[in-house]
Amino acid sequence: MTTRDKILADVRRNQPPLVAAPDLAVWEAKAQAKASLLETFATVAGNVGSRVVLVDSIADLKSHLIIPPDSRVLTSLPQLLDIAKDAALFANNAPHEMENVELAILQAEFGVAENSALWVTEKQMGTRVLPFICQHLALVVKSADIVPDMHAAYLRTQGSDHGFAAFIAGPSKTADIEQSLVLGAHGPRSLVIFVLTS
Amino acid sequence: MKVGLFIPCYVDQFYPNAAIATLELLEKLGVEVGYPAQQTCCGQPMANSGYEHLTGGCNDLFVDNFAGFDYIVSPSGSCALHIKEHLHSHDNEQAATGIRKKIYELTEFLTDVLKVEKLDAKFPHRVGLHQSCHGQRGLKLAQMTELTASPYSKPGGLLNMVEGVELIPLTRSDECCGFGGTFCVAEEAVSAKMGKDRVADHIQNGAEYITAADLSCLMHMEGILKRQKSGVKVIHIAEILNGVKEPVA
Amino acid sequence: MKNHAELSEVFNKDEQRVNWHDETLWFVRQKRDKATHQIPDWEELREAASQIKHNVLSDLGNYLEQFEKNAVNNGIRVHWAVDAQEHNKIVHSILKRHGISQMVKSKSMLTEECHLNHYLEDKGINVVDSDLGELIVQLAKEPPSHIVLPCIHKKKEEIGDIFHEHLGSAKGEADPQILTETARIHLRNTFLSRRAALTGVNFAVAETGEFVVCTNEGNADMGAHLSDVHIASMGIEKLIPKRKDLGVFLRLLTRSATGQPITTYSSHFKRPRPGQEMHIILVDNGRSVQLGREDFRNSLKCIRCGACMNTCPVYRRSGGHSYHTAVAGPIGSILAPNLDMKQYADLPFASTLCGSCSNVCPVKIDIHEQLYKWRQVIVKEGYGDKKKAAAMQAMAYTLSSPKVYRLAGKAGRWVMKHTPFAVNNPLNPWYKQRDMPEAPKESFGEWYAKNRG
Numbered sequence: 001m002t003t004r005d006k007i008l009a010d011v012r013r014n015q016p017p018l019v020a021a022p023d024l025a026v027w028e029a030k031a032q033a034k035a036s037l038l039e040t041f042a043t044v045a046g047n048v049g050s051r052v053v054l055v056d057s058i059a060d061l062k063s064h065l066i067i068p069p070d071s072r073v074l075t076s077l078p079q080l081l082d083i084a085k086d087a088a089l090f091a092n093n094a095p096h097e098m099e100n101v102e103l104a105i106l107q108a109e110f111g112v113a114e115n116s117a118l119w120v121t122e123k124q125m126g127t128r129v130l131p132f133i134c135q136h137l138a139l140v141v142k143s144a145d146i147v148p149d150m151h152a153a154y155l156r157t158q159g160s161d162h163g164f165a166a167f168i169a170g171p172s173k174t175a176d177i178e179q180s181l182v183l184g185a186h187g188p189r190s191l192v193i194f195v196l197t198s
Numbered sequence: 199m200k201v202g203l204f205i206p207c208y209v210d211q212f213y214p215n216a217a218i219a220t221l222e223l224l225e226k227l228g229v230e231v232g233y234p235a236q237q238t239c240c241g242q243p244m245a246n247s248g249y250e251h252l253t254g255g256c257n258d259l260f261v262d263n264f265a266g267f268d269y270i271v272s273p274s275g276s277c278a279l280h281i282k283e284h285l286h287s288h289d290n291e292q293a294a295t296g297i298r299k300k301i302y303e304l305t306e307f308l309t310d311v312l313k314v315e316k317l318d319a320k321f322p323h324r325v326g327l328h329q330s331c332h333g334q335r336g337l338k339l340a341q342m343t344e345l346t347a348s349p350y351s352k353p354g355g356l357l358n359m360v361e362g363v364e365l366i367p368l369t370r371s372d373e374c375c376g377f378g379g380t381f382c383v384a385e386e387a388v389s390a391k392m393g394k395d396r397v398a399d400h401i402q403n404g405a406e407y408i409t410a411a412d413l414s415c416l417m418h419m420e421g422i423l424k425r426q427k428s429g430v431k432v433i434h435i436a437e438i439l440n441g442v443k444e445p446v447a
Numbered sequence: 448m449k450n451h452a453e454l455s456e457v458f459n460k461d462e463q464r465v466n467w468h469d470e471t472l473w474f475v476r477q478k479r480d481k482a483t484h485q486i487p488d489w490e491e492l493r494e495a496a497s498q499i500k501h502n503v504l505s506d507l508g509n510y511l512e513q514f515e516k517n518a519v520n521n522g523i524r525v526h527w528a529v530d531a532q533e534h535n536k537i538v539h540s541i542l543k544r545h546g547i548s549q550m551v552k553s554k555s556m557l558t559e560e561c562h563l564n565h566y567l568e569d570k571g572i573n574v575v576d577s578d579l580g581e582l583i584v585q586l587a588k589e590p591p592s593h594i595v596l597p598c599i600h601k602k603k604e605e606i607g608d609i610f611h612e613h614l615g616s617a618k619g620e621a622d623p624q625i626l627t628e629t630a631r632i633h634l635r636n637t638f639l640s641r642r643a644a645l646t647g648v649n650f651a652v653a654e655t656g657e658f659v660v661c662t663n664e665g666n667a668d669m670g671a672h673l674s675d676v677h678i679a680s681m682g683i684e685k686l687i688p689k690r691k692d693l694g695v696f697l698r699l700l701t702r703s704a705t706g707q708p709i710t711t712y713s714s715h716f717k718r719p720r721p722g723q724e725m726h727i728i729l730v731d732n733g734r735s736v737q738l739g740r741e742d743f744r745n746s747l748k749c750i751r752c753g754a755c756m757n758t759c760p761v762y763r764r765s766g767g768h769s770y771h772t773a774v775a776g777p778i779g780s781i782l783a784p785n786l787d788m789k790q791y792a793d794l795p796f797a798s799t800l801c802g803s804c805s806n807v808c809p810v811k812i813d814i815h816e817q818l819y820k821w822r823q824v825i826v827k828e829g830y831g832d833k834k835k836a837a838a839m840q841a842m843a844y845t846l847s848s849p850k851v852y853r854l855a856g857k858a859g860r861w862v863m864k865h866t867p868f869a870v871n872n873p874l875n876p877w878y879k880q881r882d883m884p885e886a887p888k889e890s891f892g893e894w895y896a897k898n899r900g
Contacts, residue, residue, distance in 0.1 A: 004527040007683065007731045012508040014739030021502035021688055022495050024695065030488070044708055095673050096639055114698070115708035128720055129672035132665045132712075150694040150709075157690065163521075163718035164672075167697075170711050172665040176580035176596065178603045179471055180623035185579060186631055186638070187665030187712075207846065210891045212884045217891035221899075233895050236849040244846075246800065246819065248826030249839045255847025335802035343480065344758065344806035346489040370473070374760045378799030380835070385452045385797060386876035387459040391764050392799075393881065395469070421881030 024151065031152040037113040038195065041146050045116035048170035049183050050191045054143075056198040061140070064194070071102035076124055077140065080105055090126030098127060104134040104188075108168075110145040111193070112153045117167035118193065119153065121160065128164050132172075137188040139168065142196045201229050202267035204301070206277040206413075207239040213413050216434035220273040220304055223440040227312055231271075234263035242280040246379040250284065257287055257294065265293040269311065270301040273436050275333025275412045278303040282337070303337055304436055305411050309352040314359070319441025322362030326405030327354055327435075328396065328419070329372040330412035339411060343372050353411050353435055360438055366403045373399075377418035393422045401430055408432045448771070450793040455765035469763040471599060476757045478706025479807065486702070496695050497811040500748035503686055504738060510653040510686045511729065517656025518727060521718045526728045531561035534730045538563060538645065538678055539570055541726055545676055547572075547643045551634075553660070553667035554578040555647030556594050556751060557680050557730060559773035563645075574645075575637050577666040579630050586613045592767025594774055595704050595753035600766050634666070644670030648681035648727075649750070650696060654689045657717035658727065661700065661710040668714055677719065678726045683734050684747040696750060699809035703752040737785045742820045746781045748810040755804035755814055761797055770794060777804035781817040784825065792830035795821035853892065 001009075042052040055061045058079045065083055067073060073080075073087040081087050090104070106125060108118035118139050122128060131137055147153050157165075172187030183189055201224060205217040224231045240260065241253030260281065264270045272278045281301045287294040308314045329351075333339040340351035357363050376382070376392025383389075397419050400408050408423075408430060410416050416432040423430055449457075459465055483489045503510060515525045528534035534557075542550060550567070552558065552574055564574045564585075576585045580597035584590065586609050591597030598606065607621035616629045646667045651658040658679055660667045671677045687696065693713075701707045719725035738744050756762045756776030767775035772783040772791060777798065783791035795818045804814040825831055845851050877883065889897075 002527070003529045003533060006529060007527050007729070007735060008508050008511060010731065010735035011511065011683065011738060014735055014744075015507050016505050016738075016741070016744065019498075019501045019505045021692075022498040024495070024691055027492075027495065027694070028691075048707065048711070099635070099639060112709075117709050117713070122720075127672075129668070132668040132672065150698050151691070154691040154694040161717075162715065163720065165715045165717075166668070167709060167713040168711065169709050169713075172663070173711055174579045174627060174664050175705070176578070176583065176598055177606055177623035177626055179474060179596075179599075180603070182624050182627040184631065185627060185664035185666070186577070186634060186669050205891050207852070212886065214887050214889065214891040214894050218894060221895075233899070235892065235896070235900075238849055238852045239846040241846070244839050244843055246822070247835060247839060248796075248822035248831050249836075249843070250823050251827065252839055252843035255843060259847060259849065331799065331801035331803075335806065342803075342806055344803055346484050346486065372803075374799050374801035374803070376760065376799060378801075381796070381799050383876040384832070384835075385455060385761070386879060387452070387456040388761050388764050389799075390880035391459055391462070391465060392760050395764075417884050418881065420884060421877070424882035425880060 027151040031148045037146045038143050040113040041111055041116055048116055050170045050193050052193045054195050054197050061194045072100050073103045074101050075105040076107050093127050095127055095129040098130055098133050101134040103136045104130050105138040108139045108141045110147055110156050111141045113146055114149040115169055117169035119167055121162040121165035132187045134188055136190045138192040140194045200268050201231050202264045202270045203231050203233045204270050204272040206274045209413050216273055216436050219436040219440040223436055237263045240277040240280045243379055257285055261287045261290055261293050264297055271304055271307045273304045275303040275330050275337050276414055279332045279336035303333055305353040305356055306339055317359040317439055320361040321438045323406045324364045324366050324404050326366050326400035326408045328408055328410040328415055330410050330415045331374050333411045334372055356439055366405050368403055369399050375415045375418050377414050393418050397422050405430055409435045411435050451769050451797040454769035458766045458769055465764050472757045472763045482702040482706040493809055493811050496699055499692050500810050513653040514651055514686055521656045524726045528728055528730045530732045534561050534728055535563050535566040537728050542643055549573045549641055550643040551575050551577050551637050551641040551670045552645040553670055554581055555680050557682055577634055577670055593756055594751050638669040638673050643676040644674035645678045646671055648679050648685050651681055651686050652690050653686055657715050660714045663711045665712050676724045680728045683729050683731055700750055700752055703754040703809040733786050743817055745812050748812055749778050752809055754807040758803045758807045777814045784821050789830050792825045
């Protein structure tokens with residue numbers, strides 16, 4: 001008997017009689033009727049250390065960026081290639097060559113009001129490690145793409161066939177030393193969220 | 199309505215005044231109270247130590263003593279909870295099931311069955327209410343801080359009917375005192391530390407008296423207060439609600 | 448080996464430190480309360496999560512097969528390990544095949560349970576723990592004391608000393624900001640130079656064959672995305688049926704754990720990136736046995752948030768190491784006896800049964816009731832405290848007979864000797880820090896006979 005078969009046999013012998021899973025439709029329905037999503041999103045984002053900037057266009061976004069000279073910027077937005085000398089479109093680069101990326105500016109598919117998390121899939125990352133290894137991260141989301149809560153969020157991901165995707169809520173952080181909050185544990189030291197209001 | 203009074207073993211032996219107050223209070227409220235003389239203990243000390251299988255004798259005795267009453271009332275949340283959850287009888291399970299449904303801790307009996315709305319009692323003191331865990335989380339005598347739900351407190355509501363009682367707020371309103379049955383000796387270090395911390399919360403918030411619906415917790419905290427030579431005293435809630443003569447200072 | 452009571456006594460020698468430990472964890476409990484009170488239907492959400500997990504446990508065989516099939520289709524290599532030893536062997540064989548002698552690892556309580564680091568070190572493989580708290584305890588050669596906050600028992604000055612010794616930070620430096628930056632620089636090099644990364648798994652989705660890893664630091668992602676070989680270790684109980692179930696669990700997990708609305712990163716791994724190998728090890732290690740224990744199977748619903756530890760008045764005053772097992776606190780005390788009833792016979796007794804743990808549990812495990820039930824099992828199986836047994840027999844005898852009880856009870860003589868707080872020790876530990884109650888001149892029974900009889 002293989003280990004696999006042994007485990008499955010042990011599990012089947014010991015598992016209790018079948019109990020149905022609850023219907024989550026009631027939670028999904030509750031998520032529909034929520035107002036002031038942007039306001040909630042921005043408040044929660046502030047609480048977890050993100051900065052929210054409302055912009056009415058990608059062009060408008062540029063005026064909010066302060067990029068130190070000679071810093072490497074990678075972005076998924078072609079309109080932003082002129083923001084820095086060393087700005088480039090992301091590609092499927094070797095992950096180990098991204099260590100010196102100062103700023104990554106990526107599109108997020110949607111945001112979640114209750115926790116300010118943004119859903120970013122591999123398609124928007126180019127290279128999986130990019131939103132984690134960059135020193136600073138900026139994510140762009142349309143205000144119409146902010147959903148109330150995680151139930152609504154997973155309705156949005158239905159059918160999504162990402163190889164990798166993540167909810168990102170705030171800069172990398174730790175409180176492992178005496179519960180003192182420190183931003184910039186291993187990943188980005190800051191997260192700016194540009195909300196496109198138009 | 200005939201109520202059987204269940205006085206747990208250590209209350210019988212150490213805190214007869216709490217038992218007398220319970221009896222007098224129920225009588226004042228017009229209840230016919232019987233006290234079966236053959237009673238001893240609910241069996242919890244054994245059961246909580248892992249010896250539930252040795253509680254058969256206690257259980258049978260309990261069923262014999264109390265099966266005939268409409269309600270059973272006890273001035274101990276912990277013992278009432280034990281009966282509610284664990285009383286069984288090999289020979290008379292039907293009677294045991296009945297008892298499990300009709301046993302009440304004193305303050306829940308006053309609140310839920312007698313629906314007491316006023317009390318003729320006076321106790322002009324700053325009082326800290328210790329929410330004993332088995333009463334609170336087991337019998338749901340008061341809302342628990344862990345839950346997202348509306349607040350209420352059966353013992354608190356009753357204390358507020360007593361003239362002059364000033365209920366003080368606590369920094370941690372429902373933390374365990376650390377008694378825990380045999381835990382108090384088997385885990386002496388943590389138990390005593392928990393007791394010291396609980397007592398300190400009451401003292402820091404200005405309590406003159408610490409009260410509770412469970413004497414086991416009060417006994418634990420009293421042991422610590424006395425060792426610290428503190429002027430703060432413990433008193434069972436029945437004595438306050440009964441409007442006892444001023445306890446001797 | 449010392450038991451929980453003895454280890455707690457050592458921990459309590461420094462009362463100021465106990466106060467600090469208690470306050471720190473109580474602060475986390477308060478953050479949890481604040482977060483949960485912002486969700487009006489929090490209690491219903493807990494119930495939904497509990498029911499999903501109930502469904503999982505009742506159909507675990509099928510969910511495991513469904514997950515395996517989908518994961519394999521996604522290009523993930525799936526392994527099965529019946530116990531800790533087999534799990535460790537699988538990890539080693541993967542590394543060996545690639546000729547890898549260094550690995551970076553993010554938080555996985557399962558690998559603590561399996562003592563993986565020790566096993567690999569013996570085989571000459573270097574493992575670096577990348578979660579900041581885990582790195583600190585690893586450098587200090589200690590196990591984590593808490594499943595979410597691994598070094599919550601350490602003061603920043605002690606961490607400063609450890610970093611000074613191992614990572615070259617300035618002597619006496621204890622600023623968390625600076626110490627974290629030191630670890631960041633050190634670990635960046637580690638991430639960039641390790642070809643293999645091991646992560647834990649918070650949830651695995653049967654429907655899609657993907658798994659989710661939650662971190663605040665981003666260390667799991669740094670390790671996994673920079674590695675040629677990603678190994679994910681998971682207990683078989685981590686499965687959930689559908690991706691949308693994550694909506695329920697991710698709302699509960701971090702609010703319960705730290706009071707955050709969600710972890711910074713909730714990473715969904717479904718396929719290896721091109722050129723990468725991705726492995727999942729499904730580990731039983733006693734879980735299928737626990738599944739068969741009707742009274743205790745609910746413990747397998749645990750999502751490892753640590754809320755029961757933060758709220759536990761005993762844990763806060765005894766420290767995680769007093770539980771001498773990988774998963775400490777109330778949940779650990781109902782999991783550990785399943786693995787070794789003799790070694791962990793003390794743990795179900797390391798509680799006052801106050802019930803706070805069950806109230807904060809996001810999947811509504813009846814933790815304190817299981818502690819009570821484990822006590823019965825442990826005594827029946829003969830692993831109980833032998834000294835206690837005789838006292839319990841005597842007590843049961845006395846309390847079963849009104850006559851003996853009354854005789855013995857005259858003026859509290861018997862109770863003084865035998866009540867629960869005095870039982871089991873001739874030196875009477877009660878008296879160490881507490882006075883005995885005064886015996887009144889008559890018992891209530893005697894008073895009643897006189898006044899109402």
